[in-house]
Amino acid sequence: xxNIVAKTGNEAMAEAMRQINPDVVAAYPxxxxxxxxxxxxxxxxxxxxxxxFVPTESEHSAISACIGAAAGGARVMTSTSSQxxxxxxxxxxxxxxxxxxxxxxxVNRALSxxxxxxxxxxxxxxxxxxxxxxxxSEDSQEAYDQTILAMKISEELFFPVMVTTDGFIISHxxxxxxxxxxxxxxxxxxxxxxPYNVLDIDNPITVGSLVLQDYYMEIKTQQAHEMMKAKxxxxxxxxxxxxxxxxxxxxIEEYFMEDAEFAIVALGSTAxxxxxxxxxxxxxxxxxxxxxxxIFRPFFAPEMVAILENVKGIAVLDRSDxxxxxxxxxxxxxxxxxxxxxxxxxxxxxxxxxxxxxITVGDIENVLKDIKDFSNSKETTPxxxxxxVRE
Amino acid sequence: MTxxxxxxxxxxxxxxxHRACAGCGGTVILRLLMAAAGKDTVVVGATGCMEVVSxxxxxxxxxxxxxxxxxxxxxxxxxxxxxxxxxLLKRKKTDKKINFIAFGGDGGTYDIGIQSLSGxxxxxxxxxxxxxxxxxxxxxxxxxxxxxxxxxSTTTSPAGSVxxxxxxxxxxxxxxMVAHNLKYAAQASLSNWSDFVSKVEKALAVDGPxxxxxxxxxxxxxxYDTSLSIELSRLAVETHFWPVYEYEDGKYKINIKPxxxxxxxxxxxxxxxxxxxxxxxxxVEEIKKSVEExxxxxxxxxxxxx
Numbered sequence: 001x002x003n004i005v006a007k008t009g010n011e012a013m014a015e016a017m018r019q020i021n022p023d024v025v026a027a028y029p030x031x032x033x034x035x036x037x038x039x040x041x042x043x044x045x046x047x048x049x050x051x052x053f054v055p056t057e058s059e060h061s062a063i064s065a066c067i068g069a070a071a072g073g074a075r076v077m078t079s080t081s082s083q084x085x086x087x088x089x090x091x092x093x094x095x096x097x098x099x100x101x102x103x104x105x106x107v108n109r110a111l112s113x114x115x116x117x118x119x120x121x122x123x124x125x126x127x128x129x130x131x132x133x134x135x136x137s138e139d140s141q142e143a144y145d146q147t148i149l150a151m152k153i154s155e156e157l158f159f160p161v162m163v164t165t166d167g168f169i170i171s172h173x174x175x176x177x178x179x180x181x182x183x184x185x186x187x188x189x190x191x192x193x194x195p196y197n198v199l200d201i202d203n204p205i206t207v208g209s210l211v212l213q214d215y216y217m218e219i220k221t222q223q224a225h226e227m228m229k230a231k232x233x234x235x236x237x238x239x240x241x242x243x244x245x246x247x248x249x250x251x252i253e254e255y256f257m258e259d260a261e262f263a264i265v266a267l268g269s270t271a272x273x274x275x276x277x278x279x280x281x282x283x284x285x286x287x288x289x290x291x292x293x294x295i296f297r298p299f300f301a302p303e304m305v306a307i308l309e310n311v312k313g314i315a316v317l318d319r320s321d322x323x324x325x326x327x328x329x330x331x332x333x334x335x336x337x338x339x340x341x342x343x344x345x346x347x348x349x350x351x352x353x354x355x356x357x358x359i360t361v362g363d364i365e366n367v368l369k370d371i372k373d374f375s376n377s378k379e380t381t382p383x384x385x386x387x388x389v390r391e
Numbered sequence: 392m393t394x395x396x397x398x399x400x401x402x403x404x405x406x407x408x409h410r411a412c413a414g415c416g417g418t419v420i421l422r423l424l425m426a427a428a429g430k431d432t433v434v435v436g437a438t439g440c441m442e443v444v445s446x447x448x449x450x451x452x453x454x455x456x457x458x459x460x461x462x463x464x465x466x467x468x469x470x471x472x473x474x475x476x477x478x479l480l481k482r483k484k485t486d487k488k489i490n491f492i493a494f495g496g497d498g499g500t501y502d503i504g505i506q507s508l509s510g511x512x513x514x515x516x517x518x519x520x521x522x523x524x525x526x527x528x529x530x531x532x533x534x535x536x537x538x539x540x541x542x543x544s545t546t547t548s549p550a551g552s553v554x555x556x557x558x559x560x561x562x563x564x565x566x567x568m569v570a571h572n573l574k575y576a577a578q579a580s581l582s583n584w585s586d587f588v589s590k591v592e593k594a595l596a597v598d599g600p601x602x603x604x605x606x607x608x609x610x611x612x613x614x615y616d617t618s619l620s621i622e623l624s625r626l627a628v629e630t631h632f633w634p635v636y637e638y639e640d641g642k643y644k645i646n647i648k649p650x651x652x653x654x655x656x657x658x659x660x661x662x663x664x665x666x667x668x669x670x671x672x673x674x675v676e677e678i679k680k681s682v683e684e685x686x687x688x689x690x691x692x693x694x695x696x697x
Contacts, residue, residue: 023478026471050481052474057510061467064460064507068435068471071458074478076471094460198456199476201431201489206451208459215448 007177009170012140013079013105013163014039015177016147018049019185023074023192026054026065031117032167033081033107040079059084063091063104070100071207073197075151075189077102081167082109085123089130092160096131097223098207101154101192102161104132105147108268108319109167110355118356119167121267121320124296125329131223133161133230134297136267140165140175145249146294148180149241151189156237157230166269168356180245188244231298251300253292254307256282260289262371263308266317267293267330270352270359274317277361281368288368296330301337308334309343313375315367319353327351327384346375349384363388393588398426402454409452410444414617416608416624417441417496417523419581424521427591428490430455433472437465437495437504440530441523463503466511466520469493473516490595491518496607497538498528501564512571512600519594522564523607533612537562540632541678542671543664545612550667555674560681568602569638575601577637581608582625586635586646593639606633614663626658631686636693643693655679 007015014036017025025044027037037055044053054069056062059080070076080088085106095102108124110116124134135150137143143165150161165171180188196205211219238249255275257263264274271292281288291307293300308314318328326332331349338344350367353359367387374383404425411418417440425432433456436442442459445452460468469491479485493511495504500522508520527545528534535548539557544550548557568576574597579587587605594601606627608620615623627633628647632655635647655678659665668675 023482024471024474026474050478052478052481054470054474054514056467056470057506057513061464061470061507061510064464064467065471065474067460068458068468068473069475069478070471072433072472072475074475076475090461091464198433198458198472199479199485199489201433201456201487204454204456206446206453206457206459208457209446209448209451210443210459211448 003179003181005177005179006174007140008172008174009137009140009143009165010035010107010172011039012144012177013147013165014043015179016144017077017105018043019180019182020075020077020148020151020189021049021186022051022077024052024054024066024069024076025078026056026062026069027078028056028059028062028080028084030059030081030084032109032171033079033084033105035171036079036105036107059087060091063088063095066102067091067095067098067100070095070102071098071197072199073192073194075155075192077105079105081107082111082123085127086111089127092127092130092132095160099158099223100160101158103147103150103154104160104162106162106164107167107171108164116355117167119169119319120354120356121329124162124164125320127162128297128329131159131227132297133159133234133295135161135163135295136293137163137165137170138269138271138292139170140177143170144177144179145245145247148185148188149237152241153234153237155192157226157233159227159230164268169269184245227298231300234295249294251295252303252307253294254289255292256289257291257307259287260311261287262313262315262368262375263289263291263311264315264317264364264367265291265293265308265330265334267296267319270317270319273359273361274364277364299333299337301333304334305337305341308345309341311345313346313348313371315371316347316349317367318349318351321351321354331384346371347383348374351384351386352388357388359388393427393585398423398588401426401429404430404432404454405445406452406454408450410447411440412611412617414608414610414620416525416581416606416620418444419620420521420523420605420607423584423588424492424591425455427588428492428595431488432490432492433458435460435465435469435472435493437499438462439496439499441494441496443530462499464507465493465495465499465504466508469518470511470514470516473518491516492521493518494521494523496529497522497524497526498536501538501562502536509571512568512573512602515599517598517600519591519601519603522604524604525607525609525612526561527612529609529612538564541681542668542674544667545664555667555671563685565602565604571600573602573638574599575637575639577603578633578635579603579605580624580628580633580635581605582621582628583635583647590637612664615661619661623658623661626653626661629653630655630658631682632658634686634689636689642696643689645689645693655682
């Protein structure tokens with residue numbers, strides 16, 4: 001049987017979940033992530049997985065049940081999007097604070113109001129400070145591979161991980177997918193082991209204590225330091241995945257960056273559009289490149305600077321806004337990464353695609369023209385531009 | 392029948408050293424609960440007095456596995472632990488019998504946690520939920536909840552010159568739980584400790600979700616001397632204010648029927664939260680009427696299910 005299939009992003013993530021065969025999946029439906037748990041529940045009811053499926057009455061309860069299961073030592077997964085992730089918000093911090101491994105298949109969708117079901121990154125960015133590792137996927141293949149990899153990262157590092165795709169653009173778009181054998185996935189993820197769990201009734205532990213002024217600072221500092229250390233471990237785990245699973249992923253994907261004068265930085269599916277444009281422009285001799293961070297949390301700041309410091313201008317594409325008057329999330333991270341760096345390329349934020357507004361090759365070409373003008377001028381502001389907006 | 396001696400010999404699964412107030416009803420509930428449940432039990436507690444007083448890091452009063460997640464989700468969290476256990480059973484990684492107990496105060500159960508509780512009960516997880524109902528948000532400083540009895544003065548329903556405390560009747564959570572088609576749901580009172588212990592044993596013997604609502608006297612929130620907690624529990628039962636009953640396999644049974652029903656005032660006026668009602672005879676009559684209606688309704692349910 002061929003290991004090349006055609007699957008949507010949601011189908012690819014559900015397939016990864018089937019092959020991981022987690023102990024517990026607790027979930028609640030929400031567009032455009034619904035299919036993931038819908039497909040997975042058919043795996044459960046057809047006996048294709050051993051998973052206990054907990055169809056909760058809300059996303060809040062879904063992640064709460066996931067915490068209970070993870071504290072019980074189970075391998076745990078769930079899936080959500082948008083308002084669902086926002087409803088989980090309170091518990092996202094608790095998952096990370098309790099250092100419980102867990103993977104969320106998160107499909108990026110705009111947050112209300114106005115209500116909208118299409119892609120932007122507001123939901124995932126809204127949870128960027130919760131202590132989760134956040135991974136973006138450009139297509140079904142990355143979504144599939146990184147879901148499997150995320151399980152490993154989460155269980156090795158005791159950080160919860162969300163793997164994201166772009167709503168409808170990836171979640172509902174059929175594309176080529178190269179799948180592993182079930183056995184390969186099982187052997188890669190291995191057996192889940194926890195040093196302590198609440199189902200070990202002979203060794204009772206208390207999880208979720210009240211921690212006051214005397215210890216809270218130490219515990220949160222430890223968590224922050226572990227996230228710093230996680231960066232090297234994530235790199236190692238990507239390398240390990242490449243070796244074991246015969247893939248070729250880097251934590252930051254660079255495209256034509258060796259001699260690029262202008263760079264586009266984008267997360268998720270838009271990086272593909274930018275890369276296509278880049279190829280066309282390279283044929284005309286234009287020195288442009290694309291940088292696609294796969295991981296937003298933790299943020300690989302020195303690595304991003306090292307890749308980008310030699311260009312003249314950086315166009316950051318942000319599919320979310322912070323409503324702070326200073327641009328979007330990716331831009332703010334990158335801008336602060338360049339603080340006190342000896343080389344300071346011009347940098348401008350282009351906020352695009354909110355609520356699923358289409359972004360075309362032509363739109364990104366306009367962005368490149370604009371960043372060239374901006375970097376040639378002496379201007380430093382305005383450095384935030386909302387693009388593809390009707391006048 | 393379980394004796395006090397039997398319970399005492401089971402060891403302290405919920406131990407001394409916690410930070411609860413003198414006279415706290417909640418800790419007595421937990422101690423009896425754990426004595427009845429035994430050591431092979433996982434407990435999930437909602438944010439609230441009992442969680443706060445029992446798990447101040449780096450100490451714990453729990454000699455069984457204890458998990459606290461947040462305020463409104465102890466039932467959902469416990470459903471996750473129970474699911475992890477079922478996953479172990481399915482994969483034949485354990486054959487131990489483990490009890491699962493979730494608890495919360497009335498704020499975490501009647502109010503903010505009712506959705507999570509309803510979901511967990513409907514899904515049929517094998518767990519017992521225990522509500523310690525002290526009739527207000529005591530942990531945050533005595534604010535009204537949907538369990539606060541009518542007429543009660545709380546810090547968000549104070550007895551004022553115009554409005555005389557809480558003007559609404561409390562929600563009947565036990566009946567809401569019965570409506571979830573549970574095999575077992577009950578109300579208990581600390582004055583009848585052996586009834587409570589046997590209810591815990593019954594509930595844990597059921598394969599499926601069960602619920603027990605226990606009246607939890609609170610010296611601070613109710614305003615009475617710390618020596619009177621059990622006395623007030625008894626008066627609550629003897630005045631019909633807190634019926635001690637159970638719903639088992641579709642049948643109601645009122646476990647304690649006071650031979651001589653005491654006037655409701657005997658319960659109300661031992662507590663500062665009701666003392667303003669001494670000048671509100673009409674309101675007292677309304678409360679009495681509602682208490683008796685509930686009691687008669689229970690009697691009817693008991694006889695119609697026979």
